[in-house]
């Protein structure tokens with residue numbers, strides 16, 4: 001059997017990037033829409049010079065690396081890591097309280113909300129804003145225990161707000177409601193991004209025979225998301241850019257920043 | 266720093282300071298969004314319950330009799346408090 005020893009190959013694409021917990025090896029996420037991946041390594045060079053100042057040799061040490069890529073699709077798992085926080089997923093028992101905004105037409109002095117508002121009992125919504133047909137702000141109405149001029153009352157369970165007789169037009173209602181189907185993320189001012197083990201899975205093709213496919217896996221034992229600058233593009237085609245700082249395993253003498261494996265598909 | 270008054274009690278009409286971002290507001294003192302004191306919130310919930318029919322007049326009167334009523338009332342609250350406390354009135 002001839003030895004499998006490819007040198008020049010055609011890079012086809014990244015299949016996906018997997019993230020593991022470095023200690024438990026639990027798979028935490030898999031990003032499948034990776035584009036524009038770049039890997040960069042730097043080292044500190046210390047030249048050794050002779051008496052005349054001519055360079056004899058340069059020692060390189062303290063190698064560092066970064067891995068950057070853009071996920072074509074926005075990823076909340078990735079964003080949670082960039083926020084150095086957990087993505088909270090609501091359940092029927094543990095609902096998430098989220099902000100809601102509605103513009104409703106007042107009918108028979110009432111409006112019916114989409115969700116059950118939460119907050120201080122009997123005053124779950126403190127203010128609402130009347131708007132006219134040109135979307136201009138009108139009077140601000142305040143919650144009250146009883147109906148009166150400039151006031152409204154709330155029946156949270158029935159999702160109903162009741163206004164003073166004769167109140168017409170549209171009303172902007174901002175409130176908070178419990179959601180059973182929701183997620184939430186938060187970025188705090190001081191937080192430490194977790195260390196992950198990354199596996200970048202790619203496809204290569206034989207440069208002479210395109211039908212011969214190779215699988216490449218680049219592993220990074222310790223990668224930490226760089227949060228010194230996080231740009232979240234709030235556009236449909238923006239993609240989700242991320243940069244990892246590569247570190248060598250702390251207790252590992254060999255100090256591998258990354259390893260590359262290629263095998264036949 | 267002196268705290269500015271930024272809210273008006275929806276029962277007694279007194280001005281008071283409320284901070285909606287403070288931690289205590291999000292836990293035990295959320296009534297401060299509508300009233301200045303816990304006592305005023307008790308009145309708020311009584312008037313509210315009386316208004317939507319969940320607290321009968323007799324029971325509402327008993328609750329109000331057990332409250333330290335404030336010196337002042339917002340006019341529309343005053344009307345209902347008087348109505349509740351008047352044993353001869355209808356409803």
Ligand SMILES: [Zn+2]
Pocket residue numbers: 274275276277278279300301302305335
């Ligand atoms: Zn008060």
